[in-house]
Amino acid sequence: MDADGAETYLRLMAEAALRHATGPHPDSVWQYLGRVRYVGAALVMLGILDEARAEGIADDLEAAVAIRSGQHQGSLVPHRIQPGPVQHYPGTVQPGMAATAGPEASIPAETKPMRAVPVGQVFRLRNDDTSADLWLLSLIQTPVKTVLSVTGWVSQWSPGRPLARFGRIWAVDDHGRRHVAFYSGSIGLGQSVDGWLCLGTPLAADAHWIDLCADPADGALVRVDLEAGAAGRVIVEPVEAVSPAERLLDAVAEGVLARLPGPGYVPESPDELVAALEAAGALAPDSPAVSRLAGLCQRAGLDAGPGLVAAVAEGRRPAAELPAPWTSLLAYFGRRHRPAVKRGVAPTALILPELDGVRFILAGLRSVPDHTLLSVVALGLPSDGDRQPFGLPWIDWFPWWLRDGAGQWHLAVVESYDTEEKGFVTLGLGVIPPLARPVAKVEVIVSGRAARLRATVGVNWVDDHD
Amino acid sequence: MTEPRFPGAAAGPQWWRALPPAQAEIPCGLGRHQVRWAGGRLVLPAHPDAEAELVLAALGGERAACTDLAGAWDRHTDDLDVLALGPRSQADQPSLGWDDVELIRSTTPAGPLVGPHAASVSRVYRRSQGRGGKSPHAPIAFSSPAILGRRRRGAPGTTGGPGFQVREEDEGARGRRIELLTLFALGPAFRLCLAAEVVMAWAGGDRAGDLAANRPALVAALTGRLAPAVAAWLGVEPDGVTASLYTGAGWGRMEVAGDGAVVASLPLDWLARVWACGLAVADGHLVVGVQDAEWPDARVLALAEPGADPVSLALRADGAAGRGWAIVGR
Numbered sequence: 001m002d003a004d005g006a007e008t009y010l011r012l013m014a015e016a017a018l019r020h021a022t023g024p025h026p027d028s029v030w031q032y033l034g035r036v037r038y039v040g041a042a043l044v045m046l047g048i049l050d051e052a053r054a055e056g057i058a059d060d061l062e063a064a065v066a067i068r069s070g071q072h073q074g075s076l077v078p079h080r081i082q083p084g085p086v087q088h089y090p091g092t093v094q095p096g097m098a099a100t101a102g103p104e105a106s107i108p109a110e111t112k113p114m115r116a117v118p119v120g121q122v123f124r125l126r127n128d129d130t131s132a133d134l135w136l137l138s139l140i141q142t143p144v145k146t147v148l149s150v151t152g153w154v155s156q157w158s159p160g161r162p163l164a165r166f167g168r169i170w171a172v173d174d175h176g177r178r179h180v181a182f183y184s185g186s187i188g189l190g191q192s193v194d195g196w197l198c199l200g201t202p203l204a205a206d207a208h209w210i211d212l213c214a215d216p217a218d219g220a221l222v223r224v225d226l227e228a229g230a231a232g233r234v235i236v237e238p239v240e241a242v243s244p245a246e247r248l249l250d251a252v253a254e255g256v257l258a259r260l261p262g263p264g265y266v267p268e269s270p271d272e273l274v275a276a277l278e279a280a281g282a283l284a285p286d287s288p289a290v291s292r293l294a295g296l297c298q299r300a301g302l303d304a305g306p307g308l309v310a311a312v313a314e315g316r317r318p319a320a321e322l323p324a325p326w327t328s329l330l331a332y333f334g335r336r337h338r339p340a341v342k343r344g345v346a347p348t349a350l351i352l353p354e355l356d357g358v359r360f361i362l363a364g365l366r367s368v369p370d371h372t373l374l375s376v377v378a379l380g381l382p383s384d385g386d387r388q389p390f391g392l393p394w395i396d397w398f399p400w401w402l403r404d405g406a407g408q409w410h411l412a413v414v415e416s417y418d419t420e421e422k423g424f425v426t427l428g429l430g431v432i433p434p435l436a437r438p439v440a441k442v443e444v445i446v447s448g449r450a451a452r453l454r455a456t457v458g459v460n461w462v463d464d465h466d
Numbered sequence: 467m468t469e470p471r472f473p474g475a476a477a478g479p480q481w482w483r484a485l486p487p488a489q490a491e492i493p494c495g496l497g498r499h500q501v502r503w504a505g506g507r508l509v510l511p512a513h514p515d516a517e518a519e520l521v522l523a524a525l526g527g528e529r530a531a532c533t534d535l536a537g538a539w540d541r542h543t544d545d546l547d548v549l550a551l552g553p554r555s556q557a558d559q560p561s562l563g564w565d566d567v568e569l570i571r572s573t574t575p576a577g578p579l580v581g582p583h584a585a586s587v588s589r590v591y592r593r594s595q596g597r598g599g600k601s602p603h604a605p606i607a608f609s610s611p612a613i614l615g616r617r618r619r620g621a622p623g624t625t626g627g628p629g630f631q632v633r634e635e636d637e638g639a640r641g642r643r644i645e646l647l648t649l650f651a652l653g654p655a656f657r658l659c660l661a662a663e664v665v666m667a668w669a670g671g672d673r674a675g676d677l678a679a680n681r682p683a684l685v686a687a688l689t690g691r692l693a694p695a696v697a698a699w700l701g702v703e704p705d706g707v708t709a710s711l712y713t714g715a716g717w718g719r720m721e722v723a724g725d726g727a728v729v730a731s732l733p734l735d736w737l738a739r740v741w742a743c744g745l746a747v748a749d750g751h752l753v754v755g756v757q758d759a760e761w762p763d764a765r766v767l768a769l770a771e772p773g774a775d776p777v778s779l780a781l782r783a784d785g786a787a788g789r790g791w792a793i794v795g796r
Contacts, residue, residue, distance in 0.1 A: 004681060007682035007683075008685050010682075011682050011683060011686035015686050015689055015693070018554070019554070019690075022558070060550040063643075064550065067560040067561070067647070069561070
């Protein structure tokens, strides 16, 4: 790697940004700052550039603009929370090396049982001030904690203490052991609830079922059979090793695909990212990942990567065939008529084999007319994996794809990333495009550095809110 | 009038010969004293034996604001932040005055200025508040952590409130940044002189041995200043100008590539000998070297167009510093 080349590129970006931001026809300062920070973050993630140096370049640019602005009260450079230290992707050392856990991962040895139990029952909360239907999608028991994936709707609650009722939920197992449950997630009147009921104490290995109660006086509202097995088939297959820089470009491409439902301005700068990686010697001039990204930018019709598009069009870069999942999404969003999506929940639950030191567990699907959410529990992701700046979250290193029974591909992108403890993370993945209600089976594909998981799971829609 | 050539430095007269002298007045003691930059260094006419004063101050004597300022100047004569934040052209000047710096200082959460003279430097600017500066109650200016240096989100060993948390180890950098901004507040001419001193420290002075480790910052400093000059010279987009550090014999090279990009390679000290003096573009020529100079006169090597051989021109500064140079002979 050519660290000097990378740093020089980033510094020249900053010089150009300063000219544009303070010239006679100044553009948005934040746009340029964002681009410098984005490319800097990528170089840091790949281990090419020291984090302090990359941050310093962006900070100096910000300061240089500020002292030229003549605008006081910090309007150009407000106090803001700075993204945390960027995590290096473990694979930057040696692509294809043995899987290792994330930097902050702490995965207990799997001496305790792990369970993924589909539930698919509704938990109705009714009293004077609360009316809510909570669908329990699945119960996920891990060595760290036990959670139930929850979705549903709240139609009434106490204005002064909206979470009061949710704060009085218990679970009692078949041995009479009681566990307080806490709700964690989003909630809003007249809106969907998406989150997790977390048991405050560990669930015993010898528990066969639990009753969930909203109040001691109410008795059991839902019984969850812990012996109910999760159905699904998982294949682990090797993948061709690619460089970390190429994986990063594929992740960027997937970020472009995720914008297809709402095309418009793309804040990141694929052109500059590729140029920086080439300046750093991290990408070969004929890298197929670059050509794929260029081809995607060309076909997507987004304001992204015009330089790459021109390079391919003029023959300066080789053209590349786009992967089938990408073309599937492009075709879907190119259609005038798309399958309708209805409300529904599906208690899909499955423990996936470990991938690059991370254990993912499918925890349920929820669809509303324009959105499908896949709930996932992960063990081994870094606590701040969602805080990487500018669209380069750590989780993107594990691209998630779904293929439904009709052959349509769906991209799953991180919408929520909640860290609990000891490497326990709950994820909400937005599925693009959303799953149409007739889907009865999906294949979930998660790729790591050297292996790919292909899990086939049934989708049993158990509720229709309409 | 010539000096030995350093590695990475072009041959020619003493590098400051084409730089106009700079002058400012600051409060010191009970009066106001002149601070001047001439002959390649900061001078304090009211303190002819500044070193002796510093010794006395170290022994408990009264410290003078002028000598404190000189100490701060010395601490930044190899500071690459001067190039990162400072002007890119004669027209590009940070709008930074004494009152701005004082406000920045007053909104800094914590951290002393670096160096033994910090308190006194601070005193200089407090005094300046009452002399035509803005109201002390003026809006807070540039209170951004970005201006003041590196930031991190809250972590062990941080101070300050939410959104403004600073590692304790960053405090020194913050003080150093404020000190630099106080030097910028001396005015545009001083900023150019300070930039020139920094360049010479890296081109042939104390830091020349560290040049390789800081090449990216120096390449950016050169490109960021050459690009607007070439844009003004040729009417091209500055983004199409690339520059590298030239270390060979002669003045360097400059050509137009097939794609229209202007590719230049110039010695680092071009920034001190030419650019800082406002000589970069004169009467339709790009100046690439100074053969002889005694401001406001200079004999230079200049290009009429990229790829052409340089010609020798006699130039004279057009009045006050910063107004440009005109050809007076060939």
